[in-house]
Amino acid sequence: MNDEVIDPTESTGESPEVDDGITTVTEAAEPAENTDWIRGWQVWVVLGVLFLAFLVVPWGLILFPTIRNIVRIVGFSFRDAYLVFPLVPALALGALGIWTALRSRGPN
Secondary structure (H helix, E strand, C coil): CCCCCCCCCCCCCEEEEEECCEEEEEECCCCCCCCHHHHCHHHHHHHHHHHHHHHHHHHHHHHCHHHHHHHHHHCCCHHHHHHHCCHHHHHHHHHHHHHHHHHHHCCC
16 A cells, blocks of 8 residues: 655646545646637637728718718618618627637537
8 A cells, every 4th residue: 555645736747636535646638739720710800800890880881971872772871870780790790609619619
């Protein structure tokens, strides 16, 4: 019988697990290998959609008279246009969020 006490605070590359007051030592979990997708094109798509929804669409309605004429032809008031037109990129952002969540689950 081994009476050696293992100190869980030592850095041995192993992580302690506590179960009902009993400390056992197991191998440390391997870091996820494919975490670079977070820095990939999905981030740029999200930022682009946010840029469209919060800056391009509202300022486009203010600055460009052609867009205001299109809004009148469609039948929206200026106030309605501010509510409806930013929803288009927001819906795309929601669809992207659902797609990303389903993709991150991986194959089951």
